[in-house]
Structure formats: structure tokens, C-alpha cells
Amino acid sequence: MSRQYRTWIALYALDANERPRAEILRINEVTEADLAEFEASWLQLRCRPGGTLPTRLDLPADIAQPSS
Numbered sequence: 001m002s003r004q005y006r007t008w009i010a011l012y013a014l015d016a017n018e019r020p021r022a023e024i025l026r027i028n029e030v031t032e033a034d035l036a037e038f039e040a041s042w043l044q045l046r047c048r049p050g051g052t053l054p055t056r057l058d059l060p061a062d063i064a065q066p067s068s
Helices: 003-016 021-028 032-046
Strands: none
Touching (some): 003 021, 003 032
């Protein structure tokens, strides 16, 4: 799984506040720097209009068009 996806998962876990921060970072193998780098993109996914799901057009170009 990409570092970005692991970071998004960690951000959801941190938002849920069910485990200590250090444990969430360790489990997801991410750092505070990763959280800072990917927080804006996570907020974009999280704050979508009611009930809509992201499409490939919402993803960064390197993810939306994976290499073969």
C-alpha cells in the first residue's frame, strides 16, 4: 500500500481518537511528516459533498493513471 494511502488511514484513525497517536503512526508505518504532507488531500476526500464518493478524476495523476 502506498505511503499516501497508509497516511490517509492513519488520519482517519487519529480522527476517531480510538488509540494513542504514537501507536497509530507505528501501526500504519507513517511519520508526523507524512501526516503533514498528506493532510490536505485527506481533507479533500473527507469533505466531499453529501454521499458522493471519490472517482479516479479526484485522485492525483500518479495514482489515477497507474503505470502498466
